[in-house]
Amino acid sequence: xxxxxxxxxxxxxxxxxxxxxxxxxxxxxxxxxxxxxxxxxxxxxxxxxxxxxxxxxxxxxxxxxxxxxxxxxxxxxxxxxxxxxxxxxxxxxxxxxxxxxxxxxxxxxxxxxxxxxxxxxxxxxxxxxxxxxxxxxxxxxxxxxxxxxxxxxxxxxxxxxxxxxxxxxxxxxxxxxxxxxxxxxxxxxxxxxxxxxxxxxxxxxxxxxxxxxxxxxxxxxxxxxxxxxxxxxxxxxxxxxxxxxxxxxxxxxxxxxxxxxxxxxxxxxxxxxxxxxxxxxxxxxxxxxxxxx
Amino acid sequence: xxxxxxxxxxxxxxxxxxxxxxxxxxxxxxxxxxxxxxxxxxxxxxxxxxxxxxxxxxxxxxxxxxxxxxxxxxxxxxxxxxxxxxxxxxxxxxxxxxxxxxxxxxxxxxxxxxxxxxxxxxxxxxxxxxxxxxxxxxxxxxxxxxxxxxxxxxxxxxxxxxxxxxxxxxxxxxxxxxxxxxxxxxxxxxxxxxxxxxxxxxxxxxxxxxxxxxxxxxxxxxxxxxxxxxxxxxxxxxx
Numbered sequence: 463x464x465x466x467x468x469x470x471x472x473x474x475x476x477x478x479x480x481x482x483x484x485x486x487x488x489x490x491x492x493x494x495x496x497x498x499x500x501x502x503x504x505x506x507x508x509x510x511x512x513x514x515x516x517x518x519x520x521x522x523x524x525x526x527x528x529x530x531x532x533x534x535x536x537x538x539x540x541x542x543x544x545x546x547x548x549x550x551x552x553x554x555x556x557x558x559x560x561x562x563x564x565x566x567x568x569x570x571x572x573x574x575x576x577x578x579x580x581x582x583x584x585x586x587x588x589x590x591x592x593x594x595x596x597x598x599x600x601x602x603x604x605x606x607x608x609x610x611x612x613x614x615x616x617x618x619x620x621x622x623x624x625x626x627x628x629x630x631x632x633x634x635x636x637x638x639x640x641x642x643x644x645x646x647x648x649x650x651x652x653x654x655x656x657x658x659x660x661x662x663x664x665x666x667x668x669x670x671x672x673x674x675x676x677x678x679x680x681x682x683x684x685x686x687x688x689x690x691x692x693x694x695x696x697x698x699x700x701x702x703x704x705x706x707x708x709x710x711x712x713x714x715x716x717x718x719x720x721x722x723x724x725x726x727x728x729x730x731x732x733x734x735x736x737x738x739x740x741x742x743x744x745x746x747x748x749x750x751x752x753x754x755x
Numbered sequence: 756x757x758x759x760x761x762x763x764x765x766x767x768x769x770x771x772x773x774x775x776x777x778x779x780x781x782x783x784x785x786x787x788x789x790x791x792x793x794x795x796x797x798x799x800x801x802x803x804x805x806x807x808x809x810x811x812x813x814x815x816x817x818x819x820x821x822x823x824x825x826x827x828x829x830x831x832x833x834x835x836x837x838x839x840x841x842x843x844x845x846x847x848x849x850x851x852x853x854x855x856x857x858x859x860x861x862x863x864x865x866x867x868x869x870x871x872x873x874x875x876x877x878x879x880x881x882x883x884x885x886x887x888x889x890x891x892x893x894x895x896x897x898x899x900x901x902x903x904x905x906x907x908x909x910x911x912x913x914x915x916x917x918x919x920x921x922x923x924x925x926x927x928x929x930x931x932x933x934x935x936x937x938x939x940x941x942x943x944x945x946x947x948x949x950x951x952x953x954x955x956x957x958x959x960x961x962x963x964x965x966x967x968x969x970x971x972x973x974x975x976x977x978x979x980x981x982x983x984x985x986x987x988x989x990x991x992x993x994x
Contacts, residue, residue, distance in 0.1 A: 517838065517991075539841035546839060550832030554769040555762060563762045567840035590769075606836075 467526075468493050468614055468645045469514055474523035476509050476669075483509045485669040486523070496636075496646040498656040500746075501666030502754050507649050508547065508618070510666070514647065515544055515616055527614070540569040542614040543607035547649075549599045553592035557583055560591055561605050570610025580635055581605040582628070596623040604632055614645045621652060633659070653746040665749065672753045677746065684744040684752060686718040688725065690736040700728040710738065718743070759837065759850025763824070767854060777820035778858065781812045785866040792873060801874050802954030803930030808866050809887055809953060810926040810946060813894040814919035817859040821852055821898035822915050827908040834990050844990075848899070856895060863887055878959025882966060886952040889973040893945065894922070896980035903987025922946035930954065948972035 469491040476484040484506040491497040501507040512518045513525055516532035516539075530537050551560045562574050578584045581601040586594065594602065600623055607615055617636070621629045633655075636646060650656055656663055657677050665673045665680065673680050689710050692699075701721055703711040715721040722741050729736050767773055785808045788795060795804050828834050828851065837847045867883070877883045897918050905914040922945055929941050929950040941947040952969040955961040 515839065517835065535838075535841050535843065539839075544839040546832070546836065548832055550834075550836035552762070552766055552828070552833050553831065554766045559762060559765065563758055564836060564840060566758050567837065567842050569841040 466493060467491060468495075468528060469497075469647065470524075470526040470529075471510070471514065472524045472526075474510065474513065474525060475521045476506070476513060476518065477521045483669055484513075487666075487670060488523075489664055489671070489674060491645060491647060493645055494640065494643050495661045496640065496648060496659055498648045498650065498660035498663045499666065500649065500653070500656055500663055500750075502750070505666040506669040507666050511616065511618055511647070511649060515542075541612055542616065543568070543609060543612040544616045545603045545607035545618055545620055547618040549591075549603050551591045551599070551602060554590060556588055556590055557594070557602055558587040560602060561609070564606040565609040568606075568609055568612075570612060572610040577605045577609055580608065582631060597625060597628055600624055601628060601632070604635075608635060608639065611639065611642065612644070614647070615639065617646060617648045617650075619650055620648070621650065621655065653750065657746045663746075665753070667753050673749070680749055681744040681746065684748055685714040685716050686741070686743045687748070688713040688715065688718070688722060688739075688741040690725075690739040692734055692736060696734050697732055700724050756842070756846045756850040756853070759842070759847060760853040763851055764854040767820075767824075767858075773820060773823065776823075777816050777855065778862070781816040782862060782866070784811045784815075785862075786869075789866060789870050789873060792870065796874075799930040800954060800958050801870070802957035803927075803950075805867060805870060805877070805883070805957045806926050806930050806950040806953040807923070808870065809863055809890055810922050810950070812859050812862045812866070813890050814922055816862055817855055817891060818894040818898045818901075819911065819915045819919055820855050821895060822901045822905055823908045823911040824851060824855065825898070825902035826905040826911050829902075829990065830907050830992055832991070838990060852895060852898075856891060859891055860887075863891075877957045879956045879963065882956035882963060883953065885970070886949055886956050889952070889970055889977075890946070890949045893949065893973050893976045893980065896977045896984060897945070899984035900980045900987055903984060903989055906993065918945070926950040942969065942972050945976050 467490040471487055471489050474484055474487040475482070487510060499507045499511060509518065513520055514527060514532055516527075516535065519533070525532055527538050528541055532538050555563070557578065558574055561577055565572055565574065565577065575584070578587055581604055583598065583601055583605065586598060591599065591602065600620065604620060607617065620632055624632065640646065648656065648660065660677060662676055663674070663680055664671055689712050691710050699711065701713050701715075701724060703713045706712050713721065713725070718741060725736070728734070767777065788804050788808055792801065792804050834847070838844070871877060901914055901918060905911045925941070925944045925946040929947050934941050934951055942951065948969045948971070952966055952973075955966045
């Protein structure tokens with residue numbers, strides 16, 4: 463493996479009693495990359511992420527972060543920010559106190575006001591954490607992860623529970639950090655986020671990689687899809703299609719442009735109205751459905 | 756460590772329930788003992804009052820509060836959050852327990868000074884300080900071990916009872932009946948030797964060289980509790 467990797471995972475195994483949560487997992491994350499770890503529930507992604515963060519000890523195999531053991535907190539943690547899946551803030555502390563405390567303990571330097579402004583929590587600074595909404599807690603968590611602009615940031619389902627504008631704000635901040643060279647390790651259930659932003663994706667299923675690669679590499683193996691509704695009594699369709707549960711025709715094709723043209727010309731010639739027409743490449747959702755079925 | 760300790764202190768003062776159980780309740784009990792010192796001196800001795808005051812603060816102010824705090828910080832994942840930073844586990848635990856320990860020292864000192872003012876005062880102050888510190892060390896390490904068996908702050912109300920009531924019972928047993936009979940048993944029970952040491956430090960009449968071996972059982976309890984804690988303590992809630 464390259465010595466320049468930010469994260470190196472080599473034949474990682476994690477077992478809890480009889481349960482083999484992660485099996486022989488190997489991958490690396492290079493500097494400046496946004497790597498998304500995706501998977502079905504129970505696929506082992508949280509176990510993997512927590513091992514890389516240094517919260518768990520591998521049953522076998524090795525994990526290196528910046529070439530060090532991630533459990534060597536003094537060496538590794540000042541260089542990485544962690545956004546946990548569940549907040550873990552004390553309900554009796556205020557927003558300002560929480561950010562200041564956790565920020566100081568990362569050993570990075572930053573300014574509480576700057577960070578609160580970054581996540582739009584300035585007007586909540588004096589509130590106790592117990593009075594925050596779910597979305598505000600996620601933003602507080604994000605604030606502590608980006609405190610001091612670390613080189614590596616772990617984002618464990620960062621936008622769950624956030625409204626659209628907060629989500630956009632989070633990604634705008636992440637984009638700015640990436641322009642400055644930050645490496646991002648992401649897990650998310652919003653597949654379109656991963657599809658839009660990840661350089662590479664590791665798709666976990668039952669403790670191991672089902673697939674790994676760029677979004678294009680993952681979706682290329684599956685056909686593109688055309689969907690439409692059509693009125694009764696039309697001439698025979700020009701393409702082989704199946705009718706789904708909603709009564710829509712679904713065409714799967716590896717030649718989207720050609721087949722779409724064929725369909726549209728047919729519709730034009732026969733004056734058929736194709737209601738709800740949509741066509742596009744395979745989405746990550748479909749890759750997911752393909753593995754879980 | 757001091758950042759964790761100061762944030763912990765803020766949390767203690769903001770949480771009324773913790774404030775009442777850890778500060779007000781033990782102080783109220785102690786004030787009662789000090790006011791009625793003639794009655795209790797007649798039952799046991801002034802040294803017995805000193806011992807019972809120390810154990811009341813150590814059992815409720817220190818031990819119960821520490822267990823409740825650790826269970827609560829674990830339950831809301833604050834411990835995990837702290838472990839996501841650059842600080843070591845030992846720093847986290849020290850930071851979390853420091854305010855409760857310092858509050859206990861302050862309370863015990865204030866109450867013993869009050870007792871000294873209304874009576875003739877202790878025979879050997881240094882030995883008394885040693886007895887207090889050994890007792891607080893024992894209760895702190897027992898708190899770490901108990902926290903490993905406690906799932907939530909509510910659960911702490913049950914899990915802390917055996918030790919907190921146990922040491923008060925032992926202190927009373929030793930304080931009232933002294934160690935003429937069953938001395939070895941009384942000294943081996945948690946708090947027994949510490950009570951005897953406190954009584955001799957206050958009442959006098961025993962050479963220091965004879966009293967010092969009484970530290971051994973207390974320190975042994977510290978060692979036992981710490982080794983239990985290293986096995987039992989958990990940083991994250993059970994899944």
